[in-house]
Amino acid sequence: MCSGLHASTGVVVESSSDSVVDRVYEQLKAMAVSYEFKPGERLNEGDIAKRLGVSRTPLREALNRLKTEGFLRFAPGKGFFCRELDAHEIFDLYELRKALEVSAARLAIGRAKDADIDALIAFLDRTGPDPGERSAVELVELDEAFHEGLMAMSDNAEMLRVLRNVNARIRFVRWIDMDRINRSKTQAEHRAVLTSLKARDEAACIELLEKHIDRRLDQITAAIKEGYAQIYMLAKRPLAV
CATH class of the missing domain: 1.10.10.10 (Winged helix-like DNA-binding domain superfamily/Winged helix DNA-binding domain)
Incomplete structure (x- = not known):
């Protein structure tokens, strides 16, 4: 440089x-x-x-x-x-995301401060379970903010850097997938993960997080098909400057 x-x-x-x-x-x-x-x-x-x-x-x-x-x-x-938009690549990225977040959660069990956990719970309170008038783009941004906040409690900057790359590479599919997701259920799962983390219950925290992140290949394939339809049904867009 x-x-x-x-x-x-x-x-x-x-x-x-x-x-x-x-x-x-x-x-x-x-x-x-x-x-x-x-x-x-x-x-x-x-x-x-x-x-x-x-x-x-x-x-x-x-x-x-x-x-x-x-x-x-x-x-x-x-x-x-x-x-x-390759279903197997996206599936691999979801597996990588899960592996990263689970590993980070194991670290966070011993490293996370109660004050930081409470701050993330407060974030859930502020953003609420109701999607309101938020777009899929905004909802994915909130979801990424939660998961990156959770990852940050591992106190491992390199894991967080990799997670951000993964999140960006699956973001388009997550925009499509967001329409299929029940936000109230998602927020309840987020809160349960934090509750188990604060209780230092590693087994429960990991089980909840794995279930929350898991996506089957058929779910990803369906989202990609819809994504292709949206890309090619829209009029050709000019490059943003």
């Missing part, structure tokens, strides 16, 4: 090229997560660079980062492609 020393403050600041790459990365990641590029679609780098107002160099850096993180795929001699 290139950096420099600010003349007047003495503070080390990132170079402008770093900030450009970060901005392009975040924009492209949002497009990839929401499938603004259709599954399997080849990305036109020249068109994207023009739309985002950047040169090819920061664009290519951002694309390579997204490829490494699993949001795009690359074919030598052909370029970058939007990843497919």
